[in-house]
Amino acid sequence: MLEGINKIGDLEWEVPVGYVPDMRVPGRFFLSRALAETLEEGAVRQLANVATLPGIVKHSLAMPDIHWGYGFPIGGVAAFDRTEGVISPGGVGFDINCGVRLITTPLTEADLAGKKRELIEALFSVVPTGVGARSAMRVSNKELTEIMVNGARWAVERGLGTPEDLIRCEEEGAMPGAEPDAVSAKARQRGMPQIGTLGAGNHFLEIQVAREIIDPEAASVFGIAEGQICFMVHCGSRGLGHQVATDHLRTLESALGKYQIRLPDRQLACAPIDSPEGRAYYGGMACAANYAWTNRQVIMHEARKAFTQVFGIDYDEMRLIYDVAHNVAKFERHDVDGASMEVCVHRKGATRAFGPRAPGIPREYAAVGQPVLIPGSMGTSSYLLHGTATAMQKTWGSTCHGAGRVLSRSKAKKAIRGRELREHLAQEGILVRAHRDSVLAEEAPEVYKPSHEVVRVVHEAGLSGIVARLEPLGVIKG
């Protein structure tokens, strides 16, 4: 482990006040010895930098997929006092409400035999992917306003989903406090042609099989069984969200002097939660988050139609288990030293993992906690977990969001050939469809930490419990 960091539990580490100047609270992160080998000093420094922000409560936290980002580390979680704290776009990231949803189907692997290629091509043709992707759906400026306020409900009201979909979605697909006036004309212009598009990078739509059920009781509550074919959607708020982040980061950065906030990193630009700039960022971020939920809803709808077309199954037989956000800031009530306190929880590359009977989770899941979805990297397993009471106590009800990179894209491109990788995955029964093979190399399985190790750590640390392991069978990428 790096120097100056203290071990405080089997999988828990503390970054003491003083690791960087002006820290207000200690940092804490969760990591196994194996994962510690790839821990970057820059990531720990970023975790410590977050601890310097005004109004931070208890700890600056990071999940076991911690890695070096900008502003907050990726895998970072921090809560700020509602009255004295700040809100920061650097604690959310450019892709506001990047997230994941998981849908079950009535199919088994045997049903896919001989039809997988057809399914992948059908999905690739209805879900636009990659840079420059445009939606077949055109929305007006007025409709875009409705999307930003009503989120996934907008899509369901137009027949692009079912009312049950909304119940099984974080915030029921629309977080409160959206302020369309805080979204610039530029953001709107980018958002209008991109509803229902996947984007690029690590975003994907994947066909999976529930290969292993680890917690049968929770699996039964979530409605997933061994051998069942599922699909997973991983994407965010597209150009609209990127523009909202860019616009407000700039405003907040210019306002630092006004609020006399001194920062170790300009990317941590922030403003008091109750300032005009802070409120505007929150309102704009909520609009982008709601856009992202609509986006995933529309993509799921198109994918359901493709499954129906290829296999003749009913639309209603494809059940959304849950949809989680892993880049967002939210107002939540948590217990702090025995008292209930309202805080603004930032999760940047971290997933909400509310435990049993926590407010805001679907009633049907109350006994086991909310479903948590951890996407694997291309070719590796994804996981379904459940939230826990321990996460509520230790991490503001949060857990990891993915594997976390270990190899840069430039090194990956030198070391790995996209075409060979595609052929190798095909031999393993995983069909990959993208515009170019070159994009595959950057997202190859070996550029990420092993997702099973990251998931094992959150399971053993009690931050969430593993329910099922899902193996990829086919994927479309940007």
Next chain:
Amino acid sequence: MSFEELDHTADVLMRVRGATINEVFADAGRAMFHVMYGPCEDRGIARQITLEAEDLESLLIDYLSELLFITDAENLVFCTFDVDLQGTRLSAVVRGEPFDPARHAGGTLIKGISYFGLEIVKEEDAYVVDIIFDI
């Protein structure tokens, strides 16, 4: 005039070097479009950008963010960047072509420009800046 990709685990880190600040800004744009789309030709499409900021670093971020906005909103790909800086005022003419899926698809989408570590440094015979593109 040059740019090179350095190692960065999560994002794309580019080191841009130029004899003048104008060159640094031009090559920063070129580097960004190289990451996103690869090859590009000037086919008569041009856009004019004028901006002002409180310092050069903020101006660089505003200029690259503006290019990101134009490429995403208008589906245009740029390859030449004529930049003229007067203090912290910028005027630029960028030229290129419409996005063509056959030639431009399959690149890396850039979501934003990070302030982290962004500082334009004057060396003996050149200006240098390291830019993190969030992808």
